[in-house]
Amino acid sequence: MAEARRIPIYPSSEVNLSLRTANLVFMQIEKVGIIGSGVMGSGIAQVTLLGGYRVTLRSRETANAHTMVEQIKHSLSKMVKRDTLTGSAADEALSRLEITTNMQDLQDSDLVIESVIEDLETKRELFQRLDGLCKANTILATNTSTLPVVEMATATKRPDLVCGIHFFNPATQMKLVEVVAPITVSETTLDIAVSFVLSLGKEPVKVKDEAGFVVNALLFPYLNSAICMLERHVASMEEIDRSMQLGCGFPMGPFKLLDLIGLDTSLNVLEALHFESRSPSSVPATTLRRLVAAGRLGRKSKHGFYDYE
Ligand SMILES: NC(=O)c1ccc[n+]([C@@H]2O[C@H](COP(=O)([O-])OP(=O)(O)OC[C@H]3O[C@@H](n4cnc5c(N)ncnc54)[C@H](O)[C@@H]3O)[C@@H](O)[C@H]2O)c1
Incomplete structure (x- = not known):
């Protein structure tokens, strides 16, 4: 497997950090979990792989996960044909992709981004489950378009580590990513989310947790x-x-x-x-x-x- 990228995080604001979030100051993001194999999950997986990270993609059905891998392969091969990516960079990106139907495989992720159906109860249940299985400093993010991120944060025992990372469709092409700040999130978590988005070559805009964001x-x-x-x-x-x-x-x-x-x-x-x-x-x-x-x-x-x- 190709060497994964690690981004060191240097938060600009370190005021009022809890002991747990203080550890995040030294945190490196290397492994990213992505949940949902729909339109957005596949695009987010692709840009995260191209950003140099290891990606574990969790889908409920193996068949959906395989379809997604085929979509990513197809999209990368189009980039190679257009000379916007080398063949070896495409192979390297794919070698960092792991697919699974088992949520447990996300437990050692540094960041998990969920992109499942836009339904609050489904997302709250998912956050609760992720909270129970992920390591203590994993950041949990949602790609929701409109739902209150605070409702997902409060489904966990780590509300300071939950934020929105909202990509646009198609995620592979759209430059903007809204980094959504529920009232429960720590500044450190937001700084890490912003650094992550920048490392993907995208433009982050920090927004308040209000329906529809900007x-x-x-x-x-x-x-x-x-x-x-x-x-x-x-x-x-x-x-x-x-x-x-x-x-x-x-x-x-x-x-x-x-x-x-x-x-x-x-x-x-x-x-x-x-x-x-x-x-x-x-x-x-x-x-x-x-x-x-x-x-x-x-x-x-x-x-x-x-x-x-
Ligand atoms: N489509 C867009 O333009 C767009 C843009 C930005 C953000 N989003 C957000 O991204 C998220 C996913 O949207 P999408 O367009 O990829 O949708 P989609 O319909 O293409 O995919 C939804 C995914 O959710 C999964 N799913 C459905 N019910 C589920 C359940 N009960 N539990 C777990 N997984 C379930 C499906 O299997 C599928 O993988 C939503 O929150 C949406 O608001 C969508």
């Missing part, structure tokens, strides 16, 4: 408004997409973006935003609910607003 709090009311506009027959889906692309210079229109994000994830995000803000702009459009009920989840199910077969 980007989704602004983005989702817009996406939802586009669906309501379609329901009012203001223009066709293709025309609304084209208008926002050509009129605003966006890389894609709202319906293409909703399909890329996943309609089930989008519905969960809007519900979480609405639960917290009660703003009418985040009441999920009926069409979105109906498409999700019909199993049309976007690109990942080959059908969403558009068809992909």
Whole structure:
């Protein structure tokens, strides 16, 4: 196995450190656990491998984990063809990847990032389990788009070591990562999360633990408004997409973006935003609910607003 990267952490703020977090000052991140083999889990695994870390990817089903490995291999081979990665660097990255269905295999991770379904109860249970099995100074992070990170932190006995590390889709390409600070987190943990994100070549922005953080709090009311506009027959889906692309210079229109994000994830995000803000702009459009009920989840199910077969 190729030598894994280690990043030493030099926190800028060491005030009020508890004894346990004080140990983190000397902590090195070498092994990263990733949970969830969906759209985001696979992208996060790839960028973490390319960042030089050892990655243990935990999926509930072996078949899903294998599919993910194939996706990562395919994506790395495309980078090699485009000359943005050498063949040996791709092989080396893959040699640091381990897949498992067993949660116990995450116990010696320095950092675990969960990216499972956007459901608070599922995530709270997961954090509780991770807390019981991971070593005492493992940082536990969530890739949630909107859910309160503090609720996951308080499911553990280490709330000072829990934060959000929120990647954007596709994680391999999008530069921004929101580092989410629940009121329970220590400054040291945040410093480590920021250093980790920088080491991946991404741009971290520290944000407060408020539904939707910065980007989704602004983005989702817009996406939802586009669906309501379609329901009012203001223009066709293709025309609304084209208008926002050509009129605003966006890389894609709202319906293409909703399909890329996943309609089930989008519905969960809007519900979480609405639960917290009660703003009418985040009441999920009926069409979105109906498409999700019909199993049309976007690109990942080959059908969403558009068809992909
Ligand atoms: N899709 C996006 O654009 C995007 C962007 C940023 C963050 N996120 C967040 O990332 C997380 C995952 O989203 P995704 O788009 O990868 O979703 P996805 O539907 O592609 O994958 C979800 C994963 O969760 C697993 N899962 C489902 N139910 C589970 C359960 N009960 N217990 C454990 N695992 C379960 C599935 O097997 C799958 O591996 C969510 O929190 C989402 O809000 C999504």
